[in-house]
Amino acid sequence: MRLIILVTTVFFTLTASAYAQTDREPVYPKVTSSEDYISPFDPLQDRDAGTRERLVAALTEQQLNRGYPPQAAIVLVGFDAEEMVIMSLHRHTLATSFQARAYLTQLAPSLRNLKMVADSGAARKAGTLDILKLFGFRRVVVSDGESYSLLINVF
Template identity: 35%
Template sequence: MAVRMTIGLAALLLAVAGVVAAGPVRAQSDDRHAGYYYPEPTSSEDYEARAYTVPEATRKARIAFVTGITNEQNKAPYPPQAAIFAKGSEAEKMIIVALEDGRIDTIYRARAIFAQMTAVSRLLPIFAELGVEDYYTFFDLAKMLGFEQITISDGRDFAHQIIIK
């Protein structure tokens, strides 16, 4: 089920071209990807997911999800605005990095992108089948796929992490 929905979501997310969270802001410094893919995060927050990780949520499914998004981005008639990829031994960390200056450079823009991704995620058949299309967020979808962390960055100075619990 999770693999089947990933390609459809990838196309929908790319139509939005962009990625609601609540919780205390705190720094996280034990991130081995910081300094390589993005600067050291200056803030992070915990998201208590309402969803559960589905049994089909494997490393392969998470990689297929981000590969599907990248594939759809590359089909667009304009260059991608952000790179989205999975890292970690189980591909459990989603990373979103802006590819141009002036994008995703504040917490407010990051949250706006996540709000757009929530709106698009709510159009997925899986949310309708579960009856949660007005309740679950993009972070709940990420939890369903088995992602544990999402980092969003401008690729220069700003980086924010969401820890999905």
């Protein structure tokens, strides 16, 4: 079962990247709220699309090993995989800015526990958006998958 979910997530990530580049299909509902986040951290030197893909794969694997279904799918979008999309897998979840921000805050310890993040050193004091900037993410979208999407530009 976990293998099926992992394969589906990887497939969705690759498909989302292709569609995002051609604008044929929306990956998430129209952005209903947006904000900018200015991180005090500088991106790591060795960050690239492959590094971001490994980060999302490790985070997904960590979620699948918890013993209960994940609350959201986390995928990459864009040719350079610089946009992370967090899509709720349940109705009425991640449907407000408050829920979206709470989910991002809750994600920080999970990210910090990943070896590749822990090895970066600065991540110990960093929040979720700071960690994502370290790895070269420029945008994060959190969506309920139906009608709400929060876009955060990470600077």
